[in-house]
Amino acid sequence: MDIARAELGPLVVKFYRQYMQQINDVTYPSGALLVNPDVQECLYRYFFDASRNKYLPPPKYQARILKHIISEIEKACKDPEEDQVSDLLMEHMGFLAAIPQQDQFEEAQQPHVHSYFPPLPLDQFGVQPILIKEAQNLLSRGNNVGLRTWEAAQHLAWYLMTVRPDLVKGKNVLELGAGTGFLSLLCAGELDARHVLATDGLAHVCESLQVNVDLNKENNTLHGHDAPLVQQLDWTDHQELEQILEDAREKSIQYDLVIGADITYHPEILRPLAELLKTLSELYPGLTILISSTIRNLHTFSQFTDICEKDLGFRITNLVCTIPDGLRYSGFFHSVATEIKIVSLSR
Template sequence: MDAKARTVALIRRQFQQLVPPTAFRLELDDGADADFVADADGPGSPHRPALPLICLPDVQERLFAEVFADLNVEENDPPARYAFAVLKKINAAIEAHAADDVEVSEDILGALVGLMSAVAGGAGVSTDASPVRYSFDRPDGGEDTIRISEVRTLISGFGSTGLRTWEAALALGEHLLAGHGPQVAGRRVLELGAGSGFVGLLCSKLGAASVALTDGSPEVVGRLAGNIAANGVANVSAGVLRWGAGDEDHAVPGGVDVVLGADLTYDAVLGALLAHTLAAALAASPRAEIVIAATVRSAETVGAFEAALAAHGLSHTHTVARPAPRFFYYAASPPIRIYTVAKCI
C-alpha cells in the first residue's frame, strides 16, 4: 500500500472508530506522507515545503469516495456533529496551504456544507447508539472489520463519552495482532467482563474455534447479541458470569484454551473477585493461557489486583502497551499494562 492509500486508510479507520476530532491524525507518522511540489521554473528549481498528502486532488477524491460520499447521519451513522467536526478539521488543514495553490475539492466542500446544514437543523445531538467500525489488517492479508454498537456517554482517556470499547480492549487487540499474546486461531477463548465484546469478536475473526463472551451484567449480555449478529460470527456465544464465589452464575466453564479480559481492574474489590475467578479458570482448564489488559488509573487498584493474584497462588508478568497503535486508536495516557497470569510453580 503506497503512502497515498495509507493516508486515506488512516483517516477512514479513525473516522469509522469515531476518534475524537481533537486527537484525529491527518498525516502518517513515518514521514511518507509528504509530497514535494516543484516550483514552476522548471528542472533544478528549489522545492516548496512538503505538502500533506490530503492536499493532493487525487487523494481528496479518494478520501471523499471512501469516507464521506455515503454518510447516513439520519441513522446516526456517523453522528452529524462528529462528521462535521472531522470534515471541518480536514478542510482547515487543506486551506492552510492555500498559498501553495492548493484547493479543497468541490466534493469535500459540498459534504461540509451539507453537514453544516444538518447540524444547524438539530442533527447530531443524540444519545442513540452509533455503529463503530474497527478495521485491521489480517495476518494472512486483506482487511477485516469489527462492528460494535456504542453510545459514548462514559468518560474515556480521550475525554469522549459511552457504552463503548475501552482503551485497554483496543490495546489488547493490538497486542494480539502483533503476535505478542497467545495464539487464538483454532483455540477456545473465554472473555471475562466482555462489555462490547470487542476482544472476543476479534478472536473470532482471527480464527478462534469458539468464543464465549461473558459479563456480570445481564443487560450487557443482552446487548452483546446485537454485536455478535452484526459481525456474522457463528462461533461466538454470550452468557452471564459473575466473579468470585457463589451460585451457578459464578461457575467458570472448563475446556478453555485462552482467557482474556480488558479494563477489569479499575476497582480494588473487583480486582480481588477477578483474581478468584482467574484461579477458578486455571483449576477448570489447567493449561489455559491468561492475558489481562489493565489501564493504570491508580497504583493502588493495580497493586491490589497484583496482591490478590498472589493470594490465590497466581504469578504474573506484564508489559506496557505500545504508545502508537497500528489499527485501533486510543489515548496513550494513562498507561496500559498487559498481564500474563499463570499458576505459581
C-alpha cells in the first residue's frame, strides 16, 4: 500500500514509515490533524486493516500506537457533535484489547516482519520497503546476534543511500556478517548493484537470511533486480572462502565493494576479519571496504583498526554520516545515542 497517494501530508507518511518499522519513539501527528474524519479513515485503512496489509505490526505494538492516537483525537475534540473518534478506530481498539496477553519471554522470541522504508522524499510515490522478518526484542547474545537488524547496519544504509550510492550502482558487492540481510537487500534492490553475495558464519543465520531474501522476492521489493545470493562464510574456514572465490572466478566476478556492519564486537574475531579483508584487497585491486560499528566498547574497535593499520598496512579513513532532523529524516530510523563509526579501509 502506498500511503503517499492518500495525500495526507508528510507528517502522516513519516509516522506510517516509523510505525511499519516498529520503532519505539514514533513522531505522532498533531491532534488537530488526527481529529479530521478523513484522516482517521485513512489511518484505519493503512495502519490497522489487515485485509489491506498483511505485514502490519503485532497487536501489542498496534495497541500502544492506537491508544495514543485516540488520546490525541479526544484532546483535540472541541465540538462533541462534530468531533469524535471514528467507530473503526474504536472497534479496532476493542479488538486489540480482547487479544490474550502473551508471556513477555515468549513474545520476545516471536519474529515479525518489519518494513524498513528508505530515506526517500515523503511525497514520493511507490517507495518500497525492505521487508525483514526478525525478533527485534530477542536477547541478542552468542548465536542470536545475527537475528536482528542493528543500528550500525541502518547507519551504513543511510550513508550508501544519501551520500555514496555510486559505490553500489552497477557494482559487485560482498557483505560479511550479513545477519538479517538488510544491507544486502538494499544494495541488490534500491541501490541497483550488479551482483550481491550475502555471507554469514552461522548456518542458522544464513537460513534466516534466505527467508528474508525470499520474502522480498515474493513481494517484489527488489525493483526487478536479481536477489542477493546467500552463502556461509566462517572467516577462519579457508575452504569456505576458497569456494566463494572460486565461484567468483567461474562467473568472472570481480568484487568492487565489501561491507560489514557491527562485525567488530568480539576480540577473538578481529584478526581473522582483518586478514580476510587483506586477502580480498589483494585479490581485487581498487576494492572499497566499508565497516560500520556501534562503539559500545572503544577498545575493541580501536584494536580492530590497529590490526588493520599497523599490522596489515591498511589506511583507515573515518567517513562522515550525519542524520538530519525533522522531515528530512524520512527512513531507516535508528538511534545514534551511542556513537556509530563508519570507516573505509584501503591499501
